[in-house]
Amino acid sequence: MFKVSPLRKRQVIGGSIGLVIGILIFVFLSLDSSEEYVSLGPMNTGHEDISCVACHADADGNLSQQLQTNLSYMVGARTESADFGTKDVVANNCLECHDRPNDRHPTYSFTEPRFKEAVKNIDATNCITCHAEHHGERVTIPKINYCYNCHQDLEVEDDPLDVSHEKLAELEEWNTCIQCHDFHGNHTYEVPHKLKDTIPMKAIKAYFKGGEDPFGTNKKYYGLSEPEWIKTLKK
Amino acid sequence: MKIEKVTLEKRLFLYTLTLIASLLVLNSCGGVPEKAATTASAEKNVFSVEEVLEMVAVENDITRTLYTKAIVGKGKKQGMKFDEDWRKDDVEAGPLPALFLRGVATSIRKGPVPLGLYLGSDFPINNANKFEGKQAELFKQIKVDQKPQFFYDEDQKLHTAMFADMASAGACVSCHNDHKQTAKDDWVLGDVMGATTWQYPKDSLTYKATIDVLNAYSKGTVDIYMAYLDEVAAFKESEKPVIGDKWPAEGKYLPTPEVFLDSVRKLSSYGTMKKLIAAN
Numbered sequence: 001m002f003k004v005s006p007l008r009k010r011q012v013i014g015g016s017i018g019l020v021i022g023i024l025i026f027v028f029l030s031l032d033s034s035e036e037y038v039s040l041g042p043m044n045t046g047h048e049d050i051s052c053v054a055c056h057a058d059a060d061g062n063l064s065q066q067l068q069t070n071l072s073y074m075v076g077a078r079t080e081s082a083d084f085g086t087k088d089v090v091a092n093n094c095l096e097c098h099d100r101p102n103d104r105h106p107t108y109s110f111t112e113p114r115f116k117e118a119v120k121n122i123d124a125t126n127c128i129t130c131h132a133e134h135h136g137e138r139v140t141i142p143k144i145n146y147c148y149n150c151h152q153d154l155e156v157e158d159d160p161l162d163v164s165h166e167k168l169a170e171l172e173e174w175n176t177c178i179q180c181h182d183f184h185g186n187h188t189y190e191v192p193h194k195l196k197d198t199i200p201m202k203a204i205k206a207y208f209k210g211g212e213d214p215f216g217t218n219k220k221y222y223g224l225s226e227p228e229w230i231k232t233l234k235k
Numbered sequence: 236m237k238i239e240k241v242t243l244e245k246r247l248f249l250y251t252l253t254l255i256a257s258l259l260v261l262n263s264c265g266g267v268p269e270k271a272a273t274t275a276s277a278e279k280n281v282f283s284v285e286e287v288l289e290m291v292a293v294e295n296d297i298t299r300t301l302y303t304k305a306i307v308g309k310g311k312k313q314g315m316k317f318d319e320d321w322r323k324d325d326v327e328a329g330p331l332p333a334l335f336l337r338g339v340a341t342s343i344r345k346g347p348v349p350l351g352l353y354l355g356s357d358f359p360i361n362n363a364n365k366f367e368g369k370q371a372e373l374f375k376q377i378k379v380d381q382k383p384q385f386f387y388d389e390d391q392k393l394h395t396a397m398f399a400d401m402a403s404a405g406a407c408v409s410c411h412n413d414h415k416q417t418a419k420d421d422w423v424l425g426d427v428m429g430a431t432t433w434q435y436p437k438d439s440l441t442y443k444a445t446i447d448v449l450n451a452y453s454k455g456t457v458d459i460y461m462a463y464l465d466e467v468a469a470f471k472e473s474e475k476p477v478i479g480d481k482w483p484a485e486g487k488y489l490p491t492p493e494v495f496l497d498s499v500r501k502l503s504s505y506g507t508m509k510k511l512i513a514a515n
Contacts, residue, residue: 061267069266082267099345101338101462102322108344112353112432113388113395114367153362157415188324220324 042136045210050226055093055133059083094127096232097224104185118149130183139208144201145174162194178204187215280439285385287445288396288433290507291350291452292383295336295431297503298456300403303332305483305498306490308406313487315476319360321466327473329463331410333360336431338459339452348451349436351393354400356429358419360411370432373397378427393434400429442511449507456499457492464492 004012028034035052043050059066061082069082091107099106109115110124122141123129130141148169156165161180168176179198180191192198203214224232282290307317310329318328330338333354340352355366357374366374373384374397381399388395402408402424411428412420422428440448467475467489474487482488490498 059267064260065265065267072266078266078269080269095345101341106341106344108341108351109353111351111391111434112355112370113391114355114365114370116368116390150363153365155362155416 039134041134044131044133044135044140045138046223047133054226054229055089056086059085059087089128089133091125091127094131097229098127100184100186100221102185102220105183115150121149122146136210137208138210144178144204144208145172147177148172148174151177160191160193175201182215186219186221187213188218188220189216278441278443280437281442282440282445284394284435284438284440285383285396286510287440287448288385288394288435289383289398290445290510291448292396292398292431292433293506294449294452294499294503295339295352296398296401296403298339298452298499299332299336299400301495301499301502302335302460303404303406306495307332308404309483309485310476310487310489311406313476313485314474315487316473321463327466327470329466330459332407335459335463338462339455342455342458343451346451346454348447350448350451351432351434352452352455353432354429355432356400358417359429360414360416360418362418366430370397370430374430377430381427388434391434393436394438396433397430398433399427400431402426402428445511453496453499457496460492460495464489 029038032051038052059082061069063085066082066084069078070084072078073081095107105124107125107127110119115124119125130139130146132140152169154165154169159165161168176195176198179201199214203212206212207214307329311317316328317331318326319331319334320326321328321330321334336352336354340354343350343352355364355370355374357366357371357378359365365371369386369388373386376382377384377397377399381401383399384397386395387393402411402422405424407428408422408424408426411417411422435448437444464478467478476487476489478489478491480491480494482490482494
């Protein structure tokens with residue numbers, strides 16, 4: 001059937017083995033059960049059951065079209081580039097499951113020009129600034145003092161706390177904010193009036209790493225599971 | 236030597252041929268279809284972004300004034316409650332006008348129209364809503380002449396407009412003056428209490444894109460108003476206002492979302508329509 005020159009025999013055998021191994025690897029990595037081998041790292045807390053395609057949807061067009069689009073974009077023949085392979089994951093992907101009417105710090109609110117300087121320090125327009133995926137944690141921001149970016153002029157009338165909010169800001173005790181206030185405001189819980197009764201930093205750090213929720217389990221809204229999210233798409 | 240030269244030329248020829256063939260194959264597929272390519276070619280941009288933002292800002296003024304006067308102001312006189320914490324489980328109240336606007340902005344953000352809407356002031360209830368930088372600078376001028384200010388936000392690549400937010404109803408003045416955390420307690424009717432900031436990515440819009448912007452705003456008002464009605468439906472201890480055709484008669488009455496939107500349209504449609512028709 002095929003005539004192989006004796007001089008090329010080793011090359012053909014090697015090439016064939018390589019092709020078979022390549023196909024096997026491709027098939028293996030394409031299986032749903034192999035997702036953990038493709039993933040950049042363990043999914044964050046609460047995301048363990050989410051499949052890759054929930055966030056990494058196929059990009060528009062085929063590979064050839066994507067290539068042509070980006071070449072055209074590079075030479076200025078098109079106004080917009082195209083995603084390669086899969087679409088970029090953006091804040092809206094997160095909001096499809098996590099958008100809540102009671103969010104006290106929604107990402108879109110930080111696009112206003114007056115937050116320009118704050119956003120340079122902490123890009124609150126993007127969920128991944130604090131919740132970088134594939135780290136097996138809940139909150140990944142390295143420092144917990146982020147409130148100082150916007151709340152330096154804080155004044156609370158009839159301050160209920162034994163050490164005033166103003167004093168805490170003056171002392172730059174920005175780590176204490178999270179000990180009473182969860183950033184997105186989704187927990188229903190009794191806020192303490194004495195600094196000594198606030199949630200210990202150790203518990204907060206453990207929560208950020210994916211541990212027990214120190215604000216309690218009473219939440220007004222819960223993120224959607226993948227099947228629930230799919231239902232919303234069908235609607 | 237001659238043989239080598241021929242081989243080199245042949246190779247070069249083959250490489251060039253392969254490259255041309257690859258480019259032809261690549262090109263024959265066409266690129267990823269451009270979004271709204273057909274509309275872009277079929278429709279011309281007929282409004283500048285400033286004109287469109289002015290149109291939607293007028294709709295916003297009318298909507299907010301109607302909500303503040305006919306829903307909040309009137310409702311408060313009847314004992315209905317409106318609160319900044321209206322979303323909290325233990326609070327049975329409706330959204331204050333500033334939060335009504337925030338609700339509209341949220342709804343717009345969730346939709347496909349790339350329109351941004353924000354509210355700020357130099358004396359906000361919440362310090363985090365205080366204008367800074369360029370906005371603070373332009374707001375000073377707005378307070379003087381109450382005229383809109385436009386600028387291009389280079390960082391975000393967004394066309395930005397600011398419009399005066401006036402104390403148009405007694406409820407604006409009394410609520411802000413009496414608020415526990417107010418930074419200013421001598422507001423009077425007609426004051427420039429703050430400014431709305433609007434953002435849009437393009438410098439001009441087609442007729443359809445303009446209608447999309449206006450519709451996104453209208454949808455936003457209906458969404459937040461419906462959220463308020465849902466809140467009312469969940470009242471456990473407070474008396475539930477009657478939702479239906481009794482509004483705007485005196486009493487604990489609220490309009491249906493359709494009637495609310497129709498009331499806004501009745502007040503705003505003539506001006507908006509005139510501008511839309513003038514473009515054709």
